[in-house]
Amino acid sequence: MIRQLKFPHETEVKDRSAAMIVRAPELLHPETARKTQRMTVHHCAALRPRVLETPSPSIRHTLRSLAKRWLALDEEIKKLVPMVEQLIMKRAPHLLGEFGIGVDSATEILIVAGDNPERIHSEAAFAKLAGISPVPTGSGKTSGNHCINHGGHRQLNAPSYRTVIVRMQYRELKEA
Numbered sequence: 001m002i003r004q005l006k007f008p009h010e011t012e013v014k015d016r017s018a019a020m021i022v023r024a025p026e027l028l029h030p031e032t033a034r035k036t037q038r039m040t041v042h043h044c045a046a047l048r049p050r051v052l053e054t055p056s057p058s059i060r061h062t063l064r065s066l067a068k069r070w071l072a073l074d075e076e077i078k079k080l081v082p083m084v085e086q087l088i089m090k091r092a093p094h095l096l097g098e099f100g101i102g103v104d105s106a107t108e109i110l111i112v113a114g115d116n117p118e119r120i121h122s123e124a125a126f127a128k129l130a131g132i133s134p135v136p137t138g139s140g141k142t143s144g145n146h147c148i149n150h151g152g153h154r155q156l157n158a159p160s161y162r163t164v165i166v167r168m169q170y171r172e173l174k175e176a
Contacts, residue, residue, distance in 0.1 A: 001087050002084060002087050002088065002091075002107055002110055002111060003111050003114075005080055005083055005084050005087070006084065006107050006111065008076070008080060009077060009080045009081070009084065012073045012076050012077050012080070013073075013077060015069075015073055016070055016073040016074060016077065019066045019067075019069045019070040019073065020037070020066075020070060028043075028044070028060075028063070031043060032044075041067045041070050041071060042067070042071075043067075044063040044064055044066070044067035045064060045067035045068050045070075045071055046064075047060045047061075047063060047064040047067075048060075049061050049064065081103055084103055084107055085103045088103065088106045088107065088110065091110060092106065092110060095109060095110070098163075099166075099167060099170070100162070100163040100164075100166035100167045100170070101159070101163050104159070105159030105162055105163060106159075108155050108156065108158060108159045109156065109159050111155070112129070112153055112155050112156040113126075113156075116129060116153070128149060128152065129152055129153050129156060130152045130153060130156040130157050130160050131148070131149055131150055131151060131152020131153065131154075131156070131157040131160075132148060132149070132152065132157065132160050133148075133149045133152075134146035134147070134148065134149070135147055135148070135149045
């Protein structure tokens, strides 16, 4: 069920990014200069179409259309996230209890783990699958030198990486 809900979520996030109004043209620049991304989208969605006789009205029409699409996709995303979170809480609530693991990361972990149950028989096997296990380096004459195994499952490696980055940033903020 989580996998089925993840697919539309991923496509909607991708499409919302594609519909993003990066920078309104000079025509609207004074009106949108100091607005946040969401405020700019709402502003553009409220633009009124005009008669298409010059480039300016066509730009307004395009911005309005893209903004409305962005808002519709954003609403769909907001509906899916709690549904996925509820499924994760039923199946593996301990994942969301771990610091730095959010709904997206937990979703990816559960999907990959569900696809590979025969490969995950220990923490070491999970680390190897995720591509975060140590691999010995060197010629064999030295001991204790290791690097990270980069041969793991990319969809499982990504949430592991994000979790580490969140934890490192939190630690840096805490120490500052």
